[in-house]
Amino acid sequence: EVQLVESGGGLVQPGRSLKLSCVASGFTFSNYGMNWIRQAPGKGLEWVAYISSGSSYIYYAETVKGRFTISRDNAKNTLYLQMTSLRSEDTALYYCARPVSPWGQGTLVTVSS
Amino acid sequence: DVVLTQTPVSLSVTLGDQASISCRSSQSLEYSDGYTYLEWYLQKPGQSPQLLIYEVSNRFSGVPDRFIGSGSGTDFTLKISRVEPEDLGVYYCFQATHDPPYTFGAGTKLELK
Numbered sequence: 269e270v271q272l273v274e275s276g277g278g279l280v281q282p283g284r285s286l287k288l289s290c291v292a293s294g295f296t297f298s299n300y301g302m303n304w305i306r307q308a309p310g311k312g313l314e315w316v317a318y319i320s321s322g323s324s325y326i327y328y329a330e331t332v333k334g335r336f337t338i339s340r341d342n343a344k345n346t347l348y349l350q351m352t353s354l355r356s357e358d359t360a361l362y363y364c365a366r367p368v369s370p371w372g373q374g375t376l377v378t379v380s381s
Numbered sequence: 382d383v384v385l386t387q388t389p390v391s392l393s394v395t396l397g398d399q400a401s402i403s404c405r406s407s408q409s410l411e412y413s414d415g416y417t418y419l420e421w422y423l424q425k426p427g428q429s430p431q432l433l434i435y436e437v438s439n440r441f442s443g444v445p446d447r448f449i450g451s452g453s454g455t456d457f458t459l460k461i462s463r464v465e466p467e468d469l470g471v472y473y474c475f476q477a478t479h480d481p482p483y484t485f486g487a488g489t490k491l492e493l494k
Contacts (some may be wrong), residue, residue: 272435303483308395313422313430315483327481363429367477368420368441 270294270369274362277375280354287377290347290364298342300367304349306360307374316362317349330351332358354379383408383479387472387486393494400461402489404474409454411478418478421450421459424488425470434459435474461491469493 288304304316313366317338318327326338337350347364354377363373384407394400410417421434432441434450437457449460461468474486 312471312488313424313475313485315475315481315485316421318481329482368432368435370432373429 272364272366272370274364274372274375277362277377279378280381281381282355284351284354284380285350286354286377288349288351288362288364288377290349290372291345292345292347292364293367295366295369297340297345298322302340302347303367304338304347304366305363305366305371306358306377307363308357310358310360311360319347336357351377356380382482383476383484385474385476385484385486387474387489389489390487391478391490391492394464395494396466397463400464400468400491402459402472402474402491404452404457404459404486406417406455406457406476408479410457410476411454413429417453418450418476419450420475420477421448422473422475423464423470424473425467428470430473464491 271293274290280286301320303318306314306316316329319338335353339348356379359379361376363371363374365371386405388403389405410419417437419437422430424430433444438450447462451458458479469491471488473488477483
């Protein structure tokens with residue numbers, strides 16, 4: 269069974285950093301590109317970043333480009349999102365997602381002073 | 382960037398009725414490999430989005446056959462025949478055909494009349 273478990277969220281002050289993790293199981297992680305997707309409270313879904321299976325291709329939404337870094341460790345079956353210079357508008361539930369697969373429960377990031 | 386326009390924004394139905402949701406793309410979603418990477422998700426209250434349909438018309442594992450995806454090019458439709466209580470929530474279309482940014486529609490809320 270495919271499982272994705274996100275962690276690392278929390279309350280952080282504006283301008284600070286936070287690193288999210290997503291541990292994958294139930295499939296061969298190294299064979300799949302992966303996405304981070306977020307949802308601000310009461311809002312719709314926003315795609316954030318993508319990384320290819322071997323990390324050769326990386327893309328970001330304009331809203332996070334230059335501040336967020338997506339990475340992965342295929343030996344650890346883990347996807348990461350390093351977030352810096354956080355803003356109040358980054359407050360959201362962050363999901364990692366594999367194409368054509370169930371999502372995890374997400375991890376909540378709250379940016380507030 | 383590809384813009385996905387979902388209509389209607391909200392839809393009130395009686396249990397047992399059919400519901401139809403439209404998703405129109407600003408560009409054709411047919412990829413050079415012949416596939417069309419258009420997906421449909423349902424987000425029930427308090428839950429993560431769940432994949433219903435991938436590649437326009439393929440039902441994900443465990444999705445009832447009352448969910449039918451169709452369309453091509455720039456026009457896509459999700460039909461739900463015989464709406465049941467567990468079908469209520471917000472529906473999103475999503476495209477991953479074109480190079481990122483990948484995009485979601487703004488959502489359609491399905492509720493009881």
